[in-house]
Amino acid sequence: MVEGFRGGLRAGAPFAVAGGILAVSFGILADEAGFSDIAAVIMSAIVFAGSAQFTAISILAAGGGAGAAVAAATLMNSRFLPMSAAVGPSFSGGPLRRAAKGQAVVDHSWALSSRGDGSFDEALLLGASAIAYCTWVGGTAVGAIWGDALGDPDALGLDAIFPAFFFGLLLNELRSRRARGVAALGTALALALVPFTPPGVPVLVASLASLVGLTKRARAEVQERQEAEGEPR
């Protein structure tokens, strides 16, 4: 368990550094959206979900209300429902402990801890999330407090950091031909919906591309792999 947690800290370190840079950009943008320094830090500390936080502050910055911001953040975070459901069986402990561990699920730790057979390395996930949490909250504080000294966030290209971070995660995932096809389908679905739906909905609908996994061939391959590795978990 300790070994796995340390492994998670190591595997998660580069993502935590990149996440820290992302958090600095969040702190600066939150400041611009009318958040006090302490409010930006509190949000990062208790929400700990980059895409939802960026979505919420961009709506407030555009003049939207709290209801619209929370609704969009909810849609953005809806992907954690299937993600945390996927991890569920790999978590040990009673319902309360599992619910608490579920809070540690963030995109990169989820992806890093996936064993590729549908099961997850719990200790690695917690380690990767722990180090990311520190840089996420710390980076937000740096951006919120000292961001003014950096100058115009647009001129610095800070808005490209968030999608680039997720692009890196994505490229790590595209090992199989099927995964590449699903990514292309998800992209097409999301971009097609952008002009017609509120933010968050395109991403949520794009998750339907994963239903490609229901095809006979995809299921057969999973079963083969599980059997090859012994007992399915």
Add this chain to the structure above:
Amino acid sequence: MSTVAVTIAGCAAVTAAIKATGPVALGGRELPSWFTSVVILLSPALLAALVATQAFAEGDRLAFDADTVGVAAGGLVFWVSRSIVACVVIAAAATALVRAL
């Protein structure tokens, strides 16, 4: 409460509820192969959609602009170097460069 406070509290409550649901509902159970098969593909679908909407969407329209170039540059760097830090730094630098031109 202010708009900012309501937004933060709302986001925190909703996120905690979403992240707790899966582990509580499905803890310790063995999953059927169709579920696993879908879950494996969920990550590329969601990540691709997130990247595409962030890189191309400006509100409710699609646009190819400086941040699109930056994200593409970051992706290229990651593909070659496998460094997530280099990826985000180059993405920001390339975006800034295009905006400065």
